[in-house]
Amino acid sequence: MAVEIERKFLVTDPPSEDVLGAGVPYRQGYLAGEGDVEARIRIGPDDAWITVKAGRGVSRTEVQVAIPVAEAEALWPHTAGRRLEKVRFFVPLEGGTAEVDRYADELDGLWTVEVEFDSEEASAAFTPPAWFGVELTDIEGWSNAALARRGRPADPPS
Amino acid sequence: MAVEIERKFLVTDPPSEDVLGAGVPYRQGYLAGEGDVEARIRIGPDDAWITVKAGRGVSRTEVQVAIPVAEAEALWPHTAGRRLEKVRFFVPLEGGTAEVDRYADELDGLWTVEVEFDSEEASAAFTPPAWFGVELTDIEGWSNAALARRGRPADPPS
Numbered sequence: 001m002a003v004e005i006e007r008k009f010l011v012t013d014p015p016s017e018d019v020l021g022a023g024v025p026y027r028q029g030y031l032a033g034e035g036d037v038e039a040r041i042r043i044g045p046d047d048a049w050i051t052v053k054a055g056r057g058v059s060r061t062e063v064q065v066a067i068p069v070a071e072a073e074a075l076w077p078h079t080a081g082r083r084l085e086k087v088r089f090f091v092p093l094e095g096g097t098a099e100v101d102r103y104a105d106e107l108d109g110l111w112t113v114e115v116e117f118d119s120e121e122a123s124a125a126f127t128p129p130a131w132f133g134v135e136l137t138d139i140e141g142w143s144n145a146a147l148a149r150r151g152r153p154a155d156p157p158s
Numbered sequence: 159m160a161v162e163i164e165r166k167f168l169v170t171d172p173p174s175e176d177v178l179g180a181g182v183p184y185r186q187g188y189l190a191g192e193g194d195v196e197a198r199i200r201i202g203p204d205d206a207w208i209t210v211k212a213g214r215g216v217s218r219t220e221v222q223v224a225i226p227v228a229e230a231e232a233l234w235p236h237t238a239g240r241r242l243e244k245v246r247f248f249v250p251l252e253g254g255t256a257e258v259d260r261y262a263d264e265l266d267g268l269w270t271v272e273v274e275f276d277s278e279e280a281s282a283a284f285t286p287p288a289w290f291g292v293e294l295t296d297i298e299g300w301s302n303a304a305l306a307r308r309g310r311p312a313d314p315p316s
Contacts, residue, residue: 002228002229002232002233003232030192031190031192031195031197031210031212032189032190032191032192032193032195032196032197033190033192034188034189034190034191034192034240035190035236036236037189037190037233037236037237038190039189039190039197039208039210050197050208050210050221050223052189052197052208052233054189054233054236055236061232061233061236063208063225063229063230063232063233065208065223065225066223067221067223070160071160071221072221074160074161074219074221075160075195075210075212075219075221078193078194078195078212078213078219079195082192
């Protein structure tokens with residue numbers, strides 16, 4: 001699937017630990033960004049991937065492919081200044097899964113949630129649960145690529 | 159292998175067709191470049207890859223991974239203005255293989271050759287055959303990423 005249909009929201013009141021369940025720690029380093037394209041590596045406890053995202057908005061082209069962790073580690077030094085760390089939790093939602101991210105380091109205290117959809121219709125019809133905050137989809141400065149480069153924006157989106 | 163040890167040369171007097179053998183046509187589109195990192199897709203007749211190169215000089219970090227051709231084609235529109243097409247020929251050399259590239263379109267008439275080595279010692283000890291021209295390794299403007307973006311430099315390197 002080369003198209004990702006996704007919406008992203010701020011989380012100011014995260015679910016309790018028993019709702020979140022066990023999370024998976026990820027490091028993400030942004031290799032290069034140009035125009036509407038970002039290439040990044042993601043390294044988890046046992047796996048690593050190269051991901052390319054292109055385009056803007058709810059529907060983006062996304063290609064993700066697993067690579068050996070050793071190769072990701074060889075690329076990691078080349079992402080200095082363009083990194084973030086987070087723990088990802090998978091919370092079941094009606095009709096899908098909420099991917100909740102608790103950021104670490106300079107982004108400590110920030111939580112976001114992403115939901116992926118099968119169609120733009122399903123995306124448009126989605127009613128966020130009460131614990132979802134303001135929507136961040138396509139808001140300047142709130143993509144992970146931007147957060148990794150420039151940190152958390154001073155002003156929350158309104 | 160995450161390290162690529164490679165030297166690149168201009169070819170002004172290409173080998174004859176029987177030396178070159180059958181070539182393989184490739185399209186390369188540069189997804190994004192930042193700092194010393196380039197991410198590109200390469201699409202051949204039956205295969206496609208994402209390649210990330212990082213660092214400068216003879217020894218660079220390189221990670222290449224196959225992806226479905228359909229996914230590469232989905233990313234292709236996002237490389238507009240950062241593309242090149244070439245036919246690659248594989249010519250046996252003492253101790254390795256010369257990868258000879260005949261460029262097409264705006265780069266028509268340009269030929270280069272690359273040789274990959276197992277070690278920096280082997281790279282330094284390499285004596286180019288008579289048909290190799292001036293060395294292009296790490297010369298500004300002559301990387302494929304630069305050729306794809308800005309075309310052939312006005313002045314040949316000296």
